[in-house]
Amino acid sequence: DAGVTQSPTHLIKTRGQQVTLRCSPISGHKSVSWYQQVLGQGPQFIFQYYEKEERGRGNFPDRFSARQFPNYSSELNVNALLLGDSALYLCASSWIPKGATNEKLFFGSGTQLSVL
Amino acid sequence: AQSVAQPEDQVNVAEGNPLTVKCTYSVSGNPYLFWYVQYPNRGLQFLLKYITGDNLVKGSYGFEAEFNKSQTSFHLKKPSALVSDSALYFCAVRGGFGTGGFKTIFGAGTRLFVKA
Numbered sequence: 728d729a730g731v732t733q734s735p736t737h738l739i740k741t742r743g744q745q746v747t748l749r750c751s752p753i754s755g756h757k758s759v760s761w762y763q764q765v766l767g768q769g770p771q772f773i774f775q776y777y778e779k780e781e782r783g784r785g786n787f788p789d790r791f792s793a794r795q796f797p798n799y800s801s802e803l804n805v806n807a808l809l810l811g812d813s814a815l816y817l818c819a820s821s822w823i824p825k826g827a828t829n830e831k832l833f834f835g836s837g838t839q840l841s842v843l
Numbered sequence: 844a845q846s847v848a849q850p851e852d853q854v855n856v857a858e859g860n861p862l863t864v865k866c867t868y869s870v871s872g873n874p875y876l877f878w879y880v881q882y883p884n885r886g887l888q889f890l891l892k893y894i895t896g897d898n899l900v901k902g903s904y905g906f907e908a909e910f911n912k913s914q915t916s917f918h919l920k921k922p923s924a925l926v927s928d929s930a931l932y933f934c935a936v937r938g939g940f941g942t943g944g945f946k947t948i949f950g951a952g953t954r955l956f957v958k959a
Contacts, residue, residue, distance in 0.1 A: 731886070760946070760947070762949075768951055768952070769849075769933055769949040769950050769951045769952045770887070770933070770949045771949075772946045772947065772948060772949075775946055783946040785946065817886055817887070819886075819887075831877065831889040831892055832877075832879075832887070832889065832947060833889070834879075834886030834887045834888070835886050836884070836885055836886045837886055
């Protein structure tokens with residue numbers, strides 16, 4: 728079975744541009760989370776979606792947005808890119824039984840975004 | 844709000860010796876605690892989790908972790924380190940208490956270096 732897949736793997740943008748990152752979760756997983764990992768730091772939580780609804784939002788500006796589609800894949804959009812947005816963006820999926828909050832995350836390999 | 848602290852940026856250990864990677868947490872209510880490992884240019888991989896019950900949790904690749912409620916710690920351990928264990932290790936706590944979200948918060952990471 729395929730794991731979590733992210734595209735593209737690498738991306739180079741210039742300041743002020745907009746970017747869309749894509750994620751396909753493991754089959755059967757209805758939850759997708761997005762994280763930003765700056766070199767040398769731990770992953771910072773951006774969003775979590777479950778069954779197409781936003782269930783959690785981290786401390787990121789409104790330039791960051793996301794959505795989840797009926798097939799549970801997800802997109803992360805970042806507008807008006809800044810140099811500080813350069814990072815590895817990780818997508819993680821999980822299977823959440825009803826009422827559970829203790830499930831583990833399965834991560835993709837990430838999209839490396841460089842903003843010049 | 845929940846938080847995780849990993850006090851050591853790097854841990855050095857000789858192959859065959861026991862290793863410990865430290866983690867302390869702060870969270871309201873019962874903690875759901877996790878350890879993940881990250882190899883170069885890869886996403887994070889789940890190692891183990893503590894939900895409830897036995898304070899000693901066993902996970903993948905011979906790793907285990909000890910939950911200590913009074914010290915709010917969840918240290919990762921392995922009786923005999925391998926060179927292949929060299930990687931970046933992240934402690935994480937699952938939160939969402941009071942908000943209805945399911946976000947997992949990660950520590951800054953500890954780099955483990957095992958010398959042959």
